[in-house]
Amino acid sequence: MASERERGGRWPEPAAAPAAADLARCVHCGLCLTACPTYLVTGLETESPRGRIQMARLIEEGRSQLTPAIQEHWSRCLQCRACEAVCPSGVPYGRIQERARAQVQAQPASGRAALRLRRLVLRQVVARPRVLGAVLAPVGRFGGWRLRGLAERLLPGRLRTMSRQLPSNQGRPFRLEEAAAGNPDGEPVQLFGGCVMRELFGETHRATVRVLARAGARVGAPAGQRCCGALHAHEGDLAFARQLAKANIAAFEGSAGAIVVNSAGCGAAMKEYPELLAGEPGWEERAAAFAARVRDLAEWLAARPRLPRGALGVRTVYQDACHLAHVQGIRREPRALLAAAGCELVETEGADVCCGAAGLYGLVQPGMSAELRRRKAGSFAAARPEVIVTGNPGCHLQYLAAVQEAGVGAEVLHLAEVLDRAWRADGGASG
Ligand code: SF4
Numbered sequence: 140m141a142s143e144r145e146r147g148g149r150w151p152e153p154a155a156a157p158a159a160a161d162l163a164r165c166v167h168c169g170l171c172l173t174a175c176p177t178y179l180v181t182g183l184e185t186e187s188p189r190g191r192i193q194m195a196r197l198i199e200e201g202r203s204q205l206t207p208a209i210q211e212h213w214s215r216c217l218q219c220r221a222c223e224a225v226c227p228s229g230v231p232y233g234r235i236q237e238r239a240r241a242q243v244q245a246q247p248a249s250g251r252a253a254l255r256l257r258r259l260v261l262r263q264v265v266a267r268p269r270v271l272g273a274v275l276a277p278v279g280r281f282g283g284w285r286l287r288g289l290a291e292r293l294l295p296g297r298l299r300t301m302s303r304q305l306p307s308n309q310g311r312p313f314r315l316e317e318a319a320a321g322n323p324d325g326e327p328v329q330l331f332g333g334c335v336m337r338e339l340f341g342e343t344h345r346a347t348v349r350v351l352a353r354a355g356a357r358v359g360a361p362a363g364q365r366c367c368g369a370l371h372a373h374e375g376d377l378a379f380a381r382q383l384a385k386a387n388i389a390a391f392e393g394s395a396g397a398i399v400v401n402s403a404g405c406g407a408a409m410k411e412y413p414e415l416l417a418g419e420p421g422w423e424e425r426a427a428a429f430a431a432r433v434r435d436l437a438e439w440l441a442a443r444p445r446l447p448r449g450a451l452g453v454r455t456v457y458q459d460a461c462h463l464a465h466v467q468g469i470r471r472e473p474r475a476l477l478a479a480a481g482c483e484l485v486e487t488e489g490a491d492v493c494c495g496a497a498g499l500y501g502l503v504q505p506g507m508s509a510e511l512r513r514r515k516a517g518s519f520a521a522a523r524p525e526v527i528v529t530g531n532p533g534c535h536l537q538y539l540a541a542v543q544e545a546g547v548g549a550e551v552l553h554l555a556e557v558l559d560r561a562w563r564a565d566g567g568a569s570g
């Protein structure tokens with residue numbers, strides 16, 4: 140009789156399970172533990188990367204079922220990939236966790252109402268620009284509403300926190316046609332619009348276009364582009380993430396130049412399209428060609444001779460977005476750009492520790508999300524910055540609440556907004 144191992148362990152969908160070879164790379168050294176935010180908060184092995192990998196191994200080896208307790212330990216993982224960045228064995232933790240969550244999704248439907256609802260929202264709202272726009276329009280208006288202070292006082296706890304997370308300086312949503320700008324003879328670049336970024340961070344996109352144009356680019360944004368699929372992949376909905384990846388690859392194929400992304404999570408996902416589409420006939424080469432063009436905004440700007448220069452002189456704290464620092468390895472470039480803009484950079488403890496935003500994490504794990512936000516608020520209170528800079532929309536929203544919790548009057552800005560201000564103040568000069 141075949142053993143559990145020979146039958147593919149106890150995974151609900153063995154063909155899409157975490158690869159045994161990936162799991163076997165973990166040598167249990169524990170070097171990842173102190174990089175893991177949930178381990179730092181709890182001190183529990185079960186809330187560590189090593190513990191979560193071991194649970195997957197037990198299932199793989201047929202020594203455990205995919206129990207509700209294991210699902211909860213995985214659900215508490217932020218998918219920040221700080222563990223992956225420090226692992227000496229090269230354990231592909233992000234891939235393991237996405238596949239583990241796909242197994243949770245593949246279980247029989249009973250008792251998974253919340254999972255099914257999240258999947259429905261991600262597919263039918265987040266991935267559909269018109270629907271997302273209709274849903275977020277009143278949310279965006281609330282952000283700029285003069286009476287929001289009164290509304291906040293009337294709202295109960297969780298809703299009050301969410302209302303604090305709404306940006307108030309982002310204006311109307313961004314439309315892709317607004318990207319057409321810059322020098323007609325300049326280097327072509329294509330802006331990736333994203334989903335939430337387009338609807339809630341219109342001004343960040345407009346600042347990005349202005350900065351790219353001033354850096355000498357001819358900016359465009361191909362029609363037909365869609366949500367990057369990162370949230371869907373993190374949720375374990377890999378089939379839908381692949382659909383979105385294919386749509387984006389097709390949308391950008393007729394254009395020239397770098398694909399510039401100003402959202403760390405989107406950029407990381409797009410650089411990993413080759414892995415997402417591995418084994419898909421006809422798509423592997425197209426995904427590789429697409430990924431080779433993807434650049435984070437900071438990465439693209441820092442490699443250009445015309446840098447934004449300025450003398451802003453504001454006390455600035457930069458916070459690394461996990462998917463920029465840990466996945467894309469981009470830490471130095473945003474700091475160099477801020478220094479060139481004349482910001483007075485102050486480093487804070489835990490600048491590259493996850494803030495607890497992590498896509499839908501604040502809704503799924505509100506307690507851990509609030510604790511990580513509280514820690515950020517503490518570091519802001521100690522540093523007393525005038526400006527807090529990030530390069531990811533989820534972190535941006537989390538910091539808006541954190542500055543209020545810290546009682547600091549700091550502005551939260553995207554890197555593009557700071558560079559745009561510096562360049563405007565300098566009359567458009569370049570370095
Ligand atoms: S650092 Fe890597 S090999 Fe070591 S315990 Fe963590 S995941 Fe395993």
Ligand code: SF4
Binds near residue numbers: 175187191215
């Ligand atoms: S992805 Fe982040 S939260 Fe999850 S195990 Fe790794 S370090 Fe911990």
